Amino acid sequence: MAERMFCKKAATSVIGIHNSIAAPYHDSEPRANEFGRADKRLLCHKAWMSNHLPRHDDFHPVTNWVFDLDNTLYPRHTDLFSQIDQKMTSYVAELLRLPRDEARRLQKAYYRDHGTTMNGLIKEHGIDANDFLEKVHDIDYSWVKPDPALGAAIRALPGRKFIFTNGDVGHAERTATALGILDHFDEIFDILAADLMPKPAAETYDRFLSLHRIDSRDAVMFEDLPRNLAVPKTLGMRTVLIVPNNIDTVMSEDWEQIGDDGDHIDYVTDDLAGFLEHYLENAAAASQMKSGN
Numbered sequence: 001m002a003e004r005m006f007c008k009k010a011a012t013s014v015i016g017i018h019n020s021i022a023a024p025y026h027d028s029e030p031r032a033n034e035f036g037r038a039d040k041r042l043l044c045h046k047a048w049m050s051n052h053l054p055r056h057d058d059f060h061p062v063t064n065w066v067f068d069l070d071n072t073l074y075p076r077h078t079d080l081f082s083q084i085d086q087k088m089t090s091y092v093a094e095l096l097r098l099p100r101d102e103a104r105r106l107q108k109a110y111y112r113d114h115g116t117t118m119n120g121l122i123k124e125h126g127i128d129a130n131d132f133l134e135k136v137h138d139i140d141y142s143w144v145k146p147d148p149a150l151g152a153a154i155r156a157l158p159g160r161k162f163i164f165t166n167g168d169v170g171h172a173e174r175t176a177t178a179l180g181i182l183d184h185f186d187e188i189f190d191i192l193a194a195d196l197m198p199k200p201a202a203e204t205y206d207r208f209l210s211l212h213r214i215d216s217r218d219a220v221m222f223e224d225l226p227r228n229l230a231v232p233k234t235l236g237m238r239t240v241l242i243v244p245n246n247i248d249t250v251m252s253e254d255w256e257q258i259g260d261d262g263d264h265i266d267y268v269t270d271d272l273a274g275f276l277e278h279y280l281e282n283a284a285a286a287s288q289m290k291s292g293n
């Protein structure tokens with residue numbers, strides 16, 4: 001209750017807060033449909049982020065670092081996914097010979113009801129997954145800018161690093177290459193490895209964890225979609241929600257953010273590199289203190 005009161009107060013006073021990094025997240029502000037209220041909730045997130053930072057022992061003994069790709073490893077305002085989104089609309093329009101607005105409505109309905117547009121198209125129209133993946137990922141990756149700070153932070157993390165995406169390996173590799181961070185990852189787990197069953201299906205997390213022999217209690221997951229963090233939390237993983245770093249560019253399906261106020265989210269950050277850097281600095285300081293230096 002105290003947290004909720006804090007958030008309500010913070011929502012009206014936090015506009016000037018910058019460089020927020022991360023926070024344990026237990027905000028119980030109810031979800032609202034109006035865009036203005038969504039902004040207010042995001043401001044509340046930012047208030048928490050500026051006041052609580054992860055400590056070294058928060059992630060002890062995490063040795064498996066699991067990152068979603070789109071809108072997580074690059075900021076939402078990069079707008080890379082909007083290109084894929086438009087390609088999906090074109091695919092549906094061509095496949096079913098629909099006007100673009102009708103195709104788009106159907107695309108979003110499949111996404112909502114089947115986890116991905118592709119899954120809906122496979123189930124309802126029997127399309128070829130590889131053909132779909134190739135066509136919708138034929139996009140301009142120059143929109144993604146190198147992120148050396150993120151690369152350095154990921155490289156410095158102790159243990160294994162994974163990309164776990166509902167996209168395909170080719171898209172993940174091209175995106176991570178454009179960011180300059182591909183070499184820092186051990187494995188990419190994509191929608192084909194998931195046997196076309198997208199997150200948040202529980203069996204897909206099980207498949208990922210068992211394939212790579214990951215003990216979920218030693219793992220943390222970074223994601224921009226709250227609903228994709230529910231199963232990981234149940235399995236014992238730490239969870240970090242990535243939110244947009246520019247509140248003016250919050251453009252997402254309203255239902256996508258459902259659950260962003262749940263107990264399954266341990267932390268929320270709008271600055272992934274900053275979050276990791278803060279953790280690493282804390283871990284280094286704790287280890288120095290332990291060794292008595």
Ligand SMILES: [Mg+2]
Binds near residue numbers: 071
């Ligand atoms: Mg994502």
